[in-house]
Amino acid sequence: MVGGQGPAHAVGVAELTQDDGLVLSGRVHKHIAALLVVAGSAALFLALPVNPAVAGAEEVRRLAADIIVMAGDAHRLEDQGLQPLHRQGLKQRIAGSLATLPLAIRRARTFAPRLAPLMPRDLTQRLRMALADDDIATLTSELDGLKARYPFSAVGLLPPDKRENARHRARNLHQSYCAGCHDNPDLETPRPAWPLQEMARTMAPVEFAARLFVGVRGERLMALENPLTDMEISALIAFYRE
């Protein structure tokens, strides 16, 4: 998601992404954020003033994570055994990310001017056409290229935190806030909440880290209120991979 820090941007985002699914994931996970805040784990964090340098780093990281997820989703479309319904869900999700990509890059570059601009300028149109034409080869190769240009920093997330305390915390987090949806997903929807353990074990660690980052950080708008720290995400990665 692209986002600003004020309500004016929030309206723009809602308009831009009306029928893309990423918003769905953001919404779902916003509830979790709210729950966790109520649970008190973020009480201290919320009282802290916003640090623009941290906000910028989060923004850049979020962009890179979105790109990894998009590229990963494109590769999932290569699977011939994928159900048509889930295929449609994945395509919807990619289309949603593509719609906001130029703005996300522009915004990240306001924080990090050395970040590469979107090149070629019509890349998103080309990717959208490839998606519409079901030209998965073009889609994956272009998105892999984009991924290389905007590398995701998994520092603080990887290697997974395998310490006993972390494991304990991750297990509790999962049971309290994730298991309800992810351990028994509704496969009749286009975008199921896939089991996280299975995902962790079958996916490259960096991609899984990026998916968790996007999943639990919610929308960019929410990034600063995110109740799950890097350390907790790292512990979750260890827990899901074990």
Ligand code: HEC
């Ligand atoms: C209310 C139900 C619900 C809860 C609770 C929930 N999720 Fe999700 N989650 C979903 C759904 C539905 C999706 C798929 C969204 C999509 O495809 O856009 C999803 C997607 C994700 C993804 C991205 C998966 C992918 O395919 O890229 C991750 C990672 C994730 N969730 C992690 C978590 C974690 C960690 C928790 C607990 C802290 C959690 N979720 C709690 C419903 C939920």
